[in-house]
Amino acid sequence: MWVAKPQLIEDQQAHTIADVVANDPAVRTALGYGTTAETYIIRGFQVYSDDVALNGMYGLTPRQMVGTGAIERVDIFKGASAFVKDAAPGGCGVGGDINLQTKVADDKPKSRVTVEGGASGEIGTRIELGRRFGDNDQYG
Structure with missing residues (x-):
């Protein structure tokens, strides 16, 4: 199993899951056929963006691309270990599987504003608040 921790996602300034999983040498990424959907190739077998799990459940991620704004961690299960966790419902997880963990509030309050800019002149802002x-501080 390969895990991308929050610091890697932040340091890399990853925009989509493809930016993150490309750090694993056993994973390649590509765009879908005629669309902007991301496809992940784990050990030579395709995993479509439809078959990516969110907090261990399938069918919750967008069909095209998944942004990293709400993602805490990316887990890549390779080979037979993917079936210990669960098999993707689309049946394409032969080489492995991807699971995304969403962010949760820490014990310490968090407030962060990020301004992003692109080469084409696009400017974006991301605001993150965690409380x-x-x-008993059971909600967050």
Whole structure:
């Protein structure tokens, strides 16, 4: 299993999951046929963006591309270990599987503003707020 931790995603300034999984030498990425959908090739076998799990559940990620803004961690299960976790419903996870873990609030409050710019003159902003609530800080 290969894990991309939050610091790697942040340091790399990854925009999509393809930017993150490209760090694993056993994974290649490509665009779908005639669309902007991402396809991941793990050990020579395709995993379509439809068959990427979100917090261990399938069918919750977008069909085209998944941004990294709400993603805490990316797990790549390779080979037979992917079937220990679960097989993708589309049946394309022969070489492996990808699971995305969403961000959750830490014990310490977090406030961050990120401004991004592209070569084509695009400017974007990302605001991240994390807080715990409730009598015992059980919500966040």
